[in-house]
Amino acid sequence: xxSQGLIGAKTETTEDEAFLAAFQARIDxxxxxxxxxxxxxxxxxxxxxxxxxxxxSEIVGMLPEGNWITRAPSLRRKAALxxxxxxxxxxxxxxxxxAETLGVSREEMTEELLSGKxxxxxxxxxxxxxxxxxxxxxxxxxxxxxxxxxxxxRCSYGPYARAMIRVCKEESxxxxxxYEIMMHLARGTAEQKELAQDALNRWWWPxxxxxGPSDTDSQHGDQSMKWKxxxxxxxxxxxxxxxxxxxxGEFIGLSFPDPDLKWNEDKGGYDFGAxxxxxxxxxxxxxxxxxxxxxAARQKAWDEGAWVREAALAHARxxxxxxxxxxxxxx
Amino acid sequence: MSKNLIPLxxxxxxxxxxxxxxxxxxxxxxxxxxxxxAARDVYTRRGEGTSIWVVPSSAITASDPENKDExxxxxxxxxxxxxxxxxxxxxxxxx
Numbered sequence: 001x002x003s004q005g006l007i008g009a010k011t012e013t014t015e016d017e018a019f020l021a022a023f024q025a026r027i028d029x030x031x032x033x034x035x036x037x038x039x040x041x042x043x044x045x046x047x048x049x050x051x052x053x054x055x056x057s058e059i060v061g062m063l064p065e066g067n068w069i070t071r072a073p074s075l076r077r078k079a080a081l082x083x084x085x086x087x088x089x090x091x092x093x094x095x096x097x098x099a100e101t102l103g104v105s106r107e108e109m110t111e112e113l114l115s116g117k118x119x120x121x122x123x124x125x126x127x128x129x130x131x132x133x134x135x136x137x138x139x140x141x142x143x144x145x146x147x148x149x150x151x152x153x154r155c156s157y158g159p160y161a162r163a164m165i166r167v168c169k170e171e172s173x174x175x176x177x178x179y180e181i182m183m184h185l186a187r188g189t190a191e192q193k194e195l196a197q198d199a200l201n202r203w204w205w206p207x208x209x210x211x212g213p214s215d216t217d218s219q220h221g222d223q224s225m226k227w228k229x230x231x232x233x234x235x236x237x238x239x240x241x242x243x244x245x246x247x248x249g250e251f252i253g254l255s256f257p258d259p260d261l262k263w264n265e266d267k268g269g270y271d272f273g274a275x276x277x278x279x280x281x282x283x284x285x286x287x288x289x290x291x292x293x294x295x296a297a298r299q300k301a302w303d304e305g306a307w308v309r310e311a312a313l314a315h316a317r318x319x320x321x322x323x324x325x326x327x328x329x330x331x
Numbered sequence: 332m333s334k335n336l337i338p339l340x341x342x343x344x345x346x347x348x349x350x351x352x353x354x355x356x357x358x359x360x361x362x363x364x365x366x367x368x369a370a371r372d373v374y375t376r377r378g379e380g381t382s383i384w385v386v387p388s389s390a391i392t393a394s395d396p397e398n399k400d401e402x403x404x405x406x407x408x409x410x411x412x413x414x415x416x417x418x419x420x421x422x423x424x425x426x
Binding site: 034036038087090093097163166309312316320 | 336337339356357358359360361362365372373374376377393395396
């Protein structure tokens with residue numbers, strides 16, 4: 001799930017012209033960059049930041065959905081939700097591994113998430129108030145993430161691209177199970193339809209914000225495109241998402257909370273209303289309804305897992321010492 | 332943060348018998364038993380394999396990308412190592 005348009009990476013770099021030109025030539029030739037290859041510091045830093053944000057988003061993204069596992073309305077829905085949340089954990093791990101190939105440690109990344117220095121997708125700072133929110137998240141949030149992630153399968157950095165291929169393969173089930181939940185609610189009783197509509201009303205705008213700041217306000221976009229970390233701009237991806245999603249919502253008889261949303265024949269896509277960027281920045285910077293709770297939950301998991309990590313290492317050391325003692329005795 | 336870092340393991344999976352184990356990613360784990368369990372959970376949730384190897388990342392020796400040309404370029408220039416280098420009349424048939 002869940003990458004967001006990159007927030008606040010410094011792409012500037014200090015290498016000499018010849019080095020940068022040689023690197024750009026490899027990128028332009030669609031060569032993949034692998035961990036030990038020479039690369040500009042700005043490229044490395046941008047990727048660490050982006051892959052880190054992406055990994056954190058997967059991990060934090062387990063929280064809003066985990067909230068409903070014990071209250072899923074049927075065994076079928078519960079099994080699917082458990083599998084989905086487990087996938088998100090797996091996606092976080094693929095991505096942390098990809099970031100680690102760039103020279104950052106798992107511990108450093110965890111520390112940056114807990115201290116608030118590293119960001120994660122703003123969408124997870126909204127609460128999951130009803131069961132319909134699980135449908136809306138799968139359909140809209142995973143749908144937006146897929147839109148973002150499919151081009152990342154062709155990212156110039158090999159380990160990130162390979163992780164994204166695995167993630168995208170698994171992601172499609174997430175979106176389909178979410179849409180199925182919405183469809184069942186929308187075709188159910190009046191109260192159920194109302195739940196689905198309410199969830200769509202609350203998740204629509206935050207989903208559009210997932211693509212990150214508008215191209216006109218995003219300073220690092222150009223360099224990321226040039227290095228082929230990104231293949232499409234934030235606004236291009238957002239437009240594709242709107243065009244794909246609106247007919248799906250209309251098909252199940254739901255309406256979108258945007259009076260300016262209408263088909264534009266000339267551009268072959270939908271026009272939509274202005275996004276509240278003040279809200280976006282407020283939520284990114286910690287002012288969303290759930291920011292504190294999300295980080296507190298991660299901090300609690302980290303703190304309460306400390307004895308497990310210590311015990312596992314102590315156990316491994318003990319077994320190793322025993323094996324060595326046995327080997328010495330045998331010699 | 333703990334000063335004791337949990338070691339990194341490289342994960343190789345055999346998709347099915349008859350195929351080689353192939354590198355698919357890495358996991359952190361305190362020992363090889365937990366590394367295998369973590370690898371199973373992270374990399375084989377959808378029938379991706381029938382066998383897993385885990386290897387401490389620190390045990391891998393890799394060739395240096397700086398020596399890529401001297402290591403690998405010579406094989407490109409030796410076209411006579413390939414069957415298509417040799418001309419056999421069509422009349423001889425498939426060889």
